[in-house]
Amino acid sequence: MAPIKDRFLTSAVAADAGAARGVGMGRVDLFVTDRCNQSCVFCYFHSKELRERDPEFPFETIEEVLRAGRGRGYREVYISGGEPTVARSLPDIIRRARELGYDRLKMMTNGVRFADPKFVDCVAAAGLTNIALSIHGSSAAVYE
Numbered sequence: 001m002a003p004i005k006d007r008f009l010t011s012a013v014a015a016d017a018g019a020a021r022g023v024g025m026g027r028v029d030l031f032v033t034d035r036c037n038q039s040c041v042f043c044y045f046h047s048k049e050l051r052e053r054d055p056e057f058p059f060e061t062i063e064e065v066l067r068a069g070r071g072r073g074y075r076e077v078y079i080s081g082g083e084p085t086v087a088r089s090l091p092d093i094i095r096r097a098r099e100l101g102y103d104r105l106k107m108m109t110n111g112v113r114f115a116d117p118k119f120v121d122c123v124a125a126a127g128l129t130n131i132a133l134s135i136h137g138s139s140a141a142v143y144e
Contacts, residue, residue, distance in 0.1 A: 027076035027104075028069035032057055032093060036082040037112055040136055059089045066097050076104040085113040091126040098127035106130040 033056055066077065077097050084090060084107055097105055111133045113119045 026069075026072060026074045027078050028065060028074055028102075030062065030065065030077050030079050030093070031081050032062065032079060032084045032090060033081040033087040035086045036110075037086050038083070038110055056087065056089070059092060062089075062093055063096055066093075066100055066102070070100050070102070075102055076106065077102050079105065079107040083110055083112075085109050085119070085123075091122050094123060094126035094128050104129050106132065108132045108134055110134055110136075 035056070069077070079090075079093070081087065087093070094105055105128050107123075107128060107130070109131055111131070114131070
């Protein structure tokens with residue numbers, strides 16, 4: 001597997017290519033953790049190999065990628081992971097991105113932690129601007 005920094009920067013280059021073709025504006029695709037609070041069998045984060053390795057990406061690496069994105073003129077961050085809401089440093093990541101001048105901070109999430117009003121207040125105060133909910137069931141019966 002590619003080093004963490006290379007994984008981030010590959011996404012940034014892809015975003016550059018999309019922006020050059022007129023497909024949206026450049027953005028940083030930020031993978032903040034490999035952990036998740038569900039066990040959906042269809043998801044690649046369900047694999048044993050991913051669950052056994054260090055799931056948290058170092059804040060310093062994430063900050064370096066955020067700085068690189070701003071250096072490219074990006075104004076948007078798309079936060080994902082496994083499940084980004086389980087990353088212990090998530091509020092700090094969001095706050096740092098806003099401090100660096102990012103206007104839009106979007107996050108793909110299963111939404112489980114958004115049932116906690118304290119969590120909602122925390123990420124809103126940090127500067128999260130949008131969420132996209134991924135709603136699936138952990139089995140066919142639950143999904144139906």
